[in-house]
Amino acid sequence: MAVSALGYIGLEVCDIAGWDSFLHDVVGLMRGTPTPAGIATYRIDDQAQRLCLHHGASDDLGYLGFQVRDPAALQAVARQLEHDGFGVELASGDQCAERRVMEMIRTTDPDGLGVEIFCGPYLAPECPFRSTVCSGFVTADQGLGHVVLSVADPDAARRFYEQALGFRLSDFVVLGPPGESIEIVFLHCNPRHHTVALAPLSGGKRLLHFMVQMQTLDDVGSALDRCSAGDVPLSMGLGRHTNDYMVSFYAVTPSGFDVEIGSGARTVDDATWRVERHAAVSIWGHRRSQ
Ligand SMILES: [Fe+2]
Structure with a gap:
């Protein structure tokens, strides 16, 4: 039994108002109902909450929430985590209510990041997802999107995400000249090309960027226009990635890390997929801003 999707993420941010405007007005998310504890939530589809904003000083990722199919799968993942030496805590009813999920366990990855595994997310089809600025996001069996994490020990991180989860x-994407190169590892748990990528860059923020995939290329172009109109800085301009074929750009969030806004990625079919190695991240574009 394995996790099947990135269900939600929790961010700890200083500027809640700036983030609210960024997510709603620029990226195109929908404001959700605050949690019982009053935490601001955002939606990108009919799932009741996909992104939570917690007030705090780190301006970084607080936790990841991965979905499994059912309670039996949750128990199987808990057993695997314990077998592999990772501590597992069963979430209380109040903690599950905060995340709007049926059942949840909690652990931490080798870099100390909070990782929650859950089943039974609450849906809100009675209040359908609406974006005020875009036609919608690609989710369903591909989950929320992807995250790229900086990790101190890639081998330890791979044991956690691949072996345990x-x-x-x-x-792989290998960047930099021989002798100084770094290798980024891309991992999937559903047809989305990668749900987690691991970059050996310790010391900075744990989250390098998270990605949301829009329905159309026009949605991405319109988001680019909104960044320009709203003076939202870009860290990388429009381009197409070598490995997932995503056409995307990278906007700087109010916390300093990036959000990748893209469209048109290819998907993975495990029956035919073959692992590849790339020597560049982009086929074209993705020029870094000065
Ligand atoms: Fe990305």
Whole structure:
């Protein structure tokens, strides 16, 4: 049994108002109902909450929430985590209510990041997802999107995400000159090319960026226009990635890390997928801003 999707993320941010405007007005998310504890939530589809904003000083990722199919799968993942030496805590009813899920366990990855595994997310089809600025996001069996994490020990991180949680290898991207190169590992748990990528860059923020995939290329272009109109800085301009074929750009969030806004990615079919190695992140574009 393995995790099947990125269900939600929790961010700890200084500027809640700036983030609210960024997510709603620029990216195009929908404001959700605050949690019982009053935490601001955001939606990108009919799932009741996909992104939570917690007030705090780190301006970084607080936790990841991965979905499994059912309670039996949750128990299987808990057993695997314990077998592999990772502590597991069963979430209380109040903690599950905060995340709007049926059942949840909690652990931490080798870099100390809070990782929650859950089943039974609350849906809100009675209040359908609406964006005020875009036609919608690609989610369903591909989950919320993807995250790229900085990790101190890639081997330890791979043991956690691949061995314990059941992620499968998609490919590698090697960057930099020989002798100084770094290798980014891309992992999938559903047809999305990668749900987690691991970059050996310790010391900075744990989250390098998270990605949301829009329905159309026009949605991405319109988001680019909104960034320009709203003076939202870009860290990388429009381009297409070598490995997932995503056409995207990278906007700087109010916390300093990036959000990747993209469209048109290819998907992974495990029956035919072969692991590849790339020597560049982009086929074209993705020029870094000065
Ligand atoms: Fe990305």
